[in-house]
Amino acid sequence: MTAVASTPQQQPPQDESEEALYPIAVLIDELRNEDVQLRLNSIRKLSTIALALGVERTRKELIQFLTDTIYDEDEVLLVLAEQLGNFTPLVGGPEYVHCLLPPLENLANIEETVVRDKAVDSLRKIADKHSASALEEHFIPMILRLAAGDWFTSRTSACGLFAVAYPRANPAQKTELRNAFRTLCRDDTPMVRRAAASKLGEFSKVIEKDYLKSELLQMYEDLSRDDQFFQDSVRLLSVEPGIAIVSILKDDAELAAAKAALKDLIEDKSWRVRYMAAEKIVQIQEAFGNKINTDEIVTLYTNLLKDAEGEVRDVASMKLQGFCAGLPVENRSNVIIEQILPVVKPLATDTNQHVKISLASVVMGLAPLLGEKETVDHLLPIFLSMLRDDTPEVRLNIISSLDKIQVSKVIGQDELTQSLLPAIIDLAEDGKWRVRLAIVEYMPLLAEQLDQKFFEEKLLKLCMTWLTDHVFAIREAATNILKQLATKFGADWTSQHVIPKVVDLSRDQNYLHRMTCLFSVKALSQSIGQEKVKQLLVPIIKQLSTDNVPNVRFNVAKTLKELGKNVDAATLTSEIKPVLIRLAEDDEPDVKNFAEEARALLNV
Known part of the structure; x- marks a missing residue:
């Protein structure tokens, strides 16, 4: 509802005697408008109006007007409540800040919760601006009025103000x-x-x-x-x-x-x-802290893990790592093994999949608390059980938490082959692309923990397959993997195992795959050294520079901006420059623009 003090339609001031009344008059007219957006814009200009009025007239006229006459849409009142919290300097500073209390007190009585909450926020904001005497004379009586109000709205607002006033009260x-x-x-x-x-x-x-x-x-x-x-x-x-x-x-x-x-x-x-x-x-x-017996707090927690309601078990499972980390260090391992893990194990096959998903995200966090031997004896069975779960998110969360342990040490070669790899391959082919993306992004971490031969035999083919995934985000993430693999396993390994696949992509009939080839070239050029770039990657670029698809050609130009930084001056002049000159003369404007940008950047 909109209601303001009745006033005739205002015209711009005709002389200096009218000029002082003009800002308030304009504000009144705008607040009478039926357009909510116009009224919102008007309220947002309050600080400008206050500056035009000066501090004295702001206190006497504007604040009084806002106290007496504003009854509006909730969204307008919300903006007003927020504005008033920043009005201290506009009313003359802390000495006069108490004059903001009446309009905010009114807003703290409004039925709409978000308006009341914002009014309380503003009141809390200006509380410390009051001097001790002003707090006692104005702020605390306002709290007591709100607390004794007839409507529950004022009493709920009052609850949020006690803590900011009490320390300075008499x-x-x-x-x-x-x-x-x-x-x-x-x-x-x-x-x-x-x-x-x-x-x-x-x-x-x-x-x-x-x-x-x-x-x-x-x-x-x-x-x-x-x-x-x-x-x-x-x-x-x-x-x-x-x-x-x-x-x-x-x-x-x-x-x-x-x-x-x-x-x-x-x-x-x-x-x-x-x-x-x-x-x-x-x-x-x-x-x-140490004021409660360990057995007692553990019993309270494990009862929550065994709760009849799945929602309670879900959130309790999420707290497993944090709770166990807070146990006394001297007997933490024994408490986890003897009292907590027996309750956790059934949750790995809980009927509520949300419980299993939550548990899978944190259970391996216990490994650093238990140590390698206890992890193998007590956590690994839970880990392997969840790795075979029917729910993709459970398997994904388990695999994503492998960074908490040394996979090759904790999980034996047989288990790696029989449990972990099938789960990874299954998730890599999951119908949900976000699940596949999570596995792609995790692969460099797994490569860090596995030896080169094992990765090459079991997982390299999977990484290469992602380069032709039908989802762009997967293909893009896969090209980033190539860069990290090249850094880890070296230029020679990359030349032998990765570059041939990139060359195949450059000849693919699908232009999107040829684009992926370019992204791969860009990533690899940063990791394999100048000689390999010249020998293996430049020929691919030259071939694709004459592609019949403009998108491929202008991506050649974009790729050359990066690749050109990773070759010697002679190669830049003899191999890269001619390609860019030709692209700069292309019929397609985008190809020309990107080629010219690359030439300017590389100074060729």
């Missing part, structure tokens, strides 16, 4: 703020309790420790056990503040109460609360 006002926050934690409206729960952790970090133990801890216990109207959404938002409170109370007797409340959340009857606990399990582990 003792009497601190008491009022704590009492107001306690009231919000017990509000009849679930939305308000949710807001209070989400901000409780932030508030706990600024409140005095004595009051944290005597007052805030009870608020946390109330929220963590909230069961009014079956509002599990309140309890799930209590997990994060529980972590903050436990971190603060590590050395206090009151830790037992916070620990019990947090433990109840991990074992909550609602799967959504358990899901949130599983998502935060590593932070919970860090918060407790």
